[in-house]
Amino acid sequence: MQLPAIAFGAMAAVLILSVQMVPWLEFVYILALAKGFAALGVAILLRAGLISIGHALFFGFGAYVTAFLGGGRIVTDLGALLVIATFASAALGVIIGAFVVRYRAIFFAMLNLALSMVFFSLLAKLYAITGGTDGLRVAMPTIFGMVFDRATLQAILLYGSLLLLAGVGYLLKRYLHSPMGQALPAIERNELRLEYLGVSVRRVLLTAYTISAGLAGLGGALMAFAVGHVLPEMSYWTVSGQLVLIAVLGGIGGVLGPFMGAIFFEVVHTLAVGHMAEAWNLIIGLTLIAVIFFLPGGLYSLMQAFARKGHAP
Amino acid sequence: MEFLIPLVVDGLAAAAVIFFIAVGLSLVFSVLKILNVAHGSFYSMGAYVAVMLGMWGLSKGISPYFSLPLLFVAAALVAGLFGPLVERGFLRWTYDKPEALQILVTFGLFLIFEDMQKLVFGVQPHFHDAALHLLGVSTIGGIAYINYQLVLIGLAVLALAVLELVIRYTTFGKLVVAVVSDREVAQCMGVNASHVFTAAFTLGVFLAALGGALASPTSGVAPGLGAEAIVLGFAVAAIGGLGQIGGAALAAFLVGLARVLAIFYYPELEPVVPYTVMVLVLLVRPFGLFGTITARRI
Numbered sequence: 001m002q003l004p005a006i007a008f009g010a011m012a013a014v015l016i017l018s019v020q021m022v023p024w025l026e027f028v029y030i031l032a033l034a035k036g037f038a039a040l041g042v043a044i045l046l047r048a049g050l051i052s053i054g055h056a057l058f059f060g061f062g063a064y065v066t067a068f069l070g071g072g073r074i075v076t077d078l079g080a081l082l083v084i085a086t087f088a089s090a091a092l093g094v095i096i097g098a099f100v101v102r103y104r105a106i107f108f109a110m111l112n113l114a115l116s117m118v119f120f121s122l123l124a125k126l127y128a129i130t131g132g133t134d135g136l137r138v139a140m141p142t143i144f145g146m147v148f149d150r151a152t153l154q155a156i157l158l159y160g161s162l163l164l165l166a167g168v169g170y171l172l173k174r175y176l177h178s179p180m181g182q183a184l185p186a187i188e189r190n191e192l193r194l195e196y197l198g199v200s201v202r203r204v205l206l207t208a209y210t211i212s213a214g215l216a217g218l219g220g221a222l223m224a225f226a227v228g229h230v231l232p233e234m235s236y237w238t239v240s241g242q243l244v245l246i247a248v249l250g251g252i253g254g255v256l257g258p259f260m261g262a263i264f265f266e267v268v269h270t271l272a273v274g275h276m277a278e279a280w281n282l283i284i285g286l287t288l289i290a291v292i293f294f295l296p297g298g299l300y301s302l303m304q305a306f307a308r309k310g311h312a313p
Numbered sequence: 314m315e316f317l318i319p320l321v322v323d324g325l326a327a328a329a330v331i332f333f334i335a336v337g338l339s340l341v342f343s344v345l346k347i348l349n350v351a352h353g354s355f356y357s358m359g360a361y362v363a364v365m366l367g368m369w370g371l372s373k374g375i376s377p378y379f380s381l382p383l384l385f386v387a388a389a390l391v392a393g394l395f396g397p398l399v400e401r402g403f404l405r406w407t408y409d410k411p412e413a414l415q416i417l418v419t420f421g422l423f424l425i426f427e428d429m430q431k432l433v434f435g436v437q438p439h440f441h442d443a444a445l446h447l448l449g450v451s452t453i454g455g456i457a458y459i460n461y462q463l464v465l466i467g468l469a470v471l472a473l474a475v476l477e478l479v480i481r482y483t484t485f486g487k488l489v490v491a492v493v494s495d496r497e498v499a500q501c502m503g504v505n506a507s508h509v510f511t512a513a514f515t516l517g518v519f520l521a522a523l524g525g526a527l528a529s530p531t532s533g534v535a536p537g538l539g540a541e542a543i544v545l546g547f548a549v550a551a552i553g554g555l556g557q558i559g560g561a562a563l564a565a566f567l568v569g570l571a572r573v574l575a576i577f578y579y580p581e582l583e584p585v586v587p588y589t590v591m592v593l594v595l596l597v598r599p600f601g602l603f604g605t606i607t608a609r610r611i
Contacts, residue, residue: 046413049411049412049413050413051412051413051416051417053416099596102599103595103599105412106348106412106416106555107595107599107600109348109416110348110547110551110591110595111592111595111596111599113544113547114547114548114551114588114591114592114595115588115592117544117548117588118585118588118589118592121582121584121585121588122585124584125581125582125584125585126581188411236540237540237544238540241350241420241423244413244417244420245417245420245421248413248414248417278428278431278432278436279428279432280428281424281425281427281428282424282425282428282429282432284421284424285420285421285422285423285424285425285428286421286425288417288418288420288421288424289403289418289421289422289425292407292410292414292417292418292421293406
């Protein structure tokens, strides 16, 4: 078996076992997996050296699509809503991506930031559609026509997210290893040479941007179901910052990296809120800076190093 | 045309504070080549220290006439403490890292500072507006203005003039220009670039903290102040063109005026305005209104 598969198995086992022992961790893990999907989207762009401080736009968009359709009883099925939210976000990603992938470095970061702040302000102000700063309640979804209570839904969300992670993770690994995905690090290295080779950098980036927007939307939709309420704050720029932070904390080297980062992030958050509510950002900030300076590959690289030791050359 | 005067005055007053944030951000970016997310924290720190100093002064029975100079003292304190500390302690080690990581390090610093402020100053809002009452009210064209707002506009114009003069005519300014245009050649000529970096960063921190301190009598302080300030600062700095001092001033005025117009005609959309202007400007001119096109790193 390959390392990612083993790592995923180990991670899933640890999550499921710890939930059996400490039931309240279930909710924490669902949030972590939801943010993990969004951070994975950010990580794809980071591979090309593009930092987006605006992916909370798609995160919030996915969540609001879910709340809007589910609340109006237009679509109530959990699976259908997740698919719709993902593809709606990806569609928005194509439109926005068509403009922003022309830019690099801080101009890319700033333009994404500006767009997400426009979206945030609109969410907070268009009271008739978005419920303003009160947000929208997310209706309990049905699954193949069956209705569940909160506790069952939580369990379904956790195990469903893990299954989803296995599926999406596999597809994404295939993508990242395809020529299209391999072109991403090459863009960071030397964009011009890639163009000389006949590769359309624009197309590579637009594809990556669309996939990353879809993943962020999927994360937002999962988050909406888990919390049961959506707020404009989901699109505030600090959330975008968090997503980048989670991606780098976990490491962008593998698909699982952002999820490891997200689990670490959410567990620290939960523990800190209980003991020192005003210092958890401080802990996260210090960890982030320590990881950037001393562990550039993120938490994922720790695991790789561990695995390499196992295969003693 | 009568209604134009209050519109312009309001626009200028709104622009003054944003100008202080944006110009500091712009200066730091042009010298260090780092987009400093923690810049908003310096703004809120300036505001917090100003309010605390003001209340301390009040409790010691110091004449309210000192409340205005105390704002400057607050900004100087923040800059003197955090400017060298952050530049030497953290940013210096990121100069050879990719842009994405540089931005992320400053985001980490932002998180740390946000919580430090909560730990030190508490989470409840504070107010201290002695400086506001000190200067009274005056009437222009039949509309009453708080004199303090007018003083703010004057201070922003003064700061713009002083900065331009310093950059153009002093040795320090010439050193900054030399380091910005070619760091290696400047170092070969004997310029101590790392000192210039520290000094420029500290100046940037001072400007942000001064913006916060000057805004504190009207806005008060509460958690979240820095997060709001930094995105506005980004917007204005980006519109003006990063690294352009005059550009930041004009962009601040444009954004201030646009916000006032929005409040005048369609108040619901006022918060959207700065970012919409930013999106439009960046789409047409990615380097901002006054930015120069630099060679793309390939």
